Amino acid sequence: MSLLNYTLRIGDSSLILAQRLAEWCTNGPTLEEDIALTNISLDLFGQANGFLEYAATLDGVKTADDFAFKRNENQYYNFLITEIENGHFGDTIIRQFLFSAYLYLFFQKLATSKDEVLSALAAKSLKEIKYHLKHCSSWVIRLGDGTNESNEKIQSSINKIWEYTGELFELDQIEKDLVKKEIAVNREALKFEWDQIINTTLNQAKLMRPKDQVMKTGGSKGIHTKHLELLLKEMQFIPRKYPDAKW
Amino acid sequence: MQNGEIEHIWKLLNSVPDPEIPVISIVELGVVREIKKTDNYINILITPTYSGCPAVKTFTDDIKECLKMNGFSNFKIKLTYDPPWTTDWMSSQTKQKLLDYGISPPSNQTVCPQCKSTNSILVSEFGATACKSLYKCKDCLEPFEHFKCI
Numbered sequence: 001m002s003l004l005n006y007t008l009r010i011g012d013s014s015l016i017l018a019q020r021l022a023e024w025c026t027n028g029p030t031l032e033e034d035i036a037l038t039n040i041s042l043d044l045f046g047q048a049n050g051f052l053e054y055a056a057t058l059d060g061v062k063t064a065d066d067f068a069f070k071r072n073e074n075q076y077y078n079f080l081i082t083e084i085e086n087g088h089f090g091d092t093i094i095r096q097f098l099f100s101a102y103l104y105l106f107f108q109k110l111a112t113s114k115d116e117v118l119s120a121l122a123a124k125s126l127k128e129i130k131y132h133l134k135h136c137s138s139w140v141i142r143l144g145d146g147t148n149e150s151n152e153k154i155q156s157s158i159n160k161i162w163e164y165t166g167e168l169f170e171l172d173q174i175e176k177d178l179v180k181k182e183i184a185v186n187r188e189a190l191k192f193e194w195d196q197i198i199n200t201t202l203n204q205a206k207l208m209r210p211k212d213q214v215m216k217t218g219g220s221k222g223i224h225t226k227h228l229e230l231l232l233k234e235m236q237f238i239p240r241k242y243p244d245a246k247w
Numbered sequence: 248m249q250n251g252e253i254e255h256i257w258k259l260l261n262s263v264p265d266p267e268i269p270v271i272s273i274v275e276l277g278v279v280r281e282i283k284k285t286d287n288y289i290n291i292l293i294t295p296t297y298s299g300c301p302a303v304k305t306f307t308d309d310i311k312e313c314l315k316m317n318g319f320s321n322f323k324i325k326l327t328y329d330p331p332w333t334t335d336w337m338s339s340q341t342k343q344k345l346l347d348y349g350i351s352p353p354s355n356q357t358v359c360p361q362c363k364s365t366n367s368i369l370v371s372e373f374g375a376t377a378c379k380s381l382y383k384c385k386d387c388l389e390p391f392e393h394f395k396c397i
């Protein structure tokens with residue numbers, strides 16, 4: 001059961017962030033960026049699908065769609081950073097940059113998991129995340145090292161979102177047990193390399209790294225911000241209202 | 248006999264075009280990984296190009312239809328992620344087909360499909376499909392799509 005929970009945690013973060021990014025469709029600041037954000041969204045939907053399909057296999061009764069469309073917010077285990085609102089383009093880029101840097105390191109390690117399905121999904125996802133990270137990093141630098149206005153705006157984005165990054169490196173007992181079995185990734189150990197990626201890019205972007213403050217946490221326990229409920233309402237509307245609807 | 252049958256199926260699937268780039272087949276694209284026969288079932292292993300590639304559903308249906316039309320009914324199609332798809336699986340002939348069709352093939356070097364110049368500028372890291380990005384030729388000034396190298 002803990003492997004199922006672990007798989008859901010991974011899939012949920014990708015799914016919720018994918019849904020968030022999809023909100024940019026037709027709202028991007030330029031056509032190219034509209035396509036970029038929705039392409040990143042599509043990759044994340046695909047990755048989420050792989051993990052939720054595996055969760056369905058582990059569960060034996062529920063399908064991947066059941067997991068996506070029939071759970072309430074307190075049954076979702078995604079990181080809070082994936083559910084917060086898009087804000088302006090700079091906010092979205094900062095969130096994507098911080099989280100892609102994390103996923104990049106996370107999937108690198110998960111690719112060596114003793115669980116063959118998780119490792120295969122991680123190796124696949126990693127190729128895509130690398131590209132997302134590259135894209136977002138270049139935007140962070142362009143906006144940070146751009147005009148005074150763009151620098152101020154994106155600095156305030158990172159100050160605002162920073163409190164959601166602590167959770168990425170916290171382990172609970174479920175994960176600690178799976179780390180011992182060499183199935184799960186020891187996320188605490190990713191912090192050092194993550195700091196390096198973040199610091200290097202922020203330096204280049206002439207941005208200040210925020211001080212570590214009290215961090216928001218709760219995603220893995222199903223405790224979420226108010227934003228997740230609204231996101232799920234929209235994402236789950238059709239399957240909940242018309243349970244037999246077919247594409 | 249059995250080997251002949253498997254070879255025949257490879258040939259059949261090599262006639263199924265990629266839903267998004269119809270000038271190459273799904274075999275040439277590298278998404279058909281394995282065809283095997285066990286217990287009278289033909290097992291076909293396929294892999295997506297990108298995790299979220301919407302063409303997976305289409306080419307799965309196309310494989311089913313192709314096999315049924317050719318008299319096969321006992322087959323199973325399974326999705327695999329291991330090893331992850333890579334553009335390295337495309338042959339040089341396949342890459343040439345892409346170039347002739349107007350897409351700069353996967354390589355660290357872009358080639359303008361119009362004038363063959365390698366002097367280009369990146370316009371957009373993301374294109375109309377997950378597997379492509381957008382460039383502009385600095386010599387003939389034409390925009391073109393480049394198949395991302397992954």
Ligand SMILES: [Zn+2]
Nearest residue numbers: 359362384387
């Ligand atoms: Zn040209």
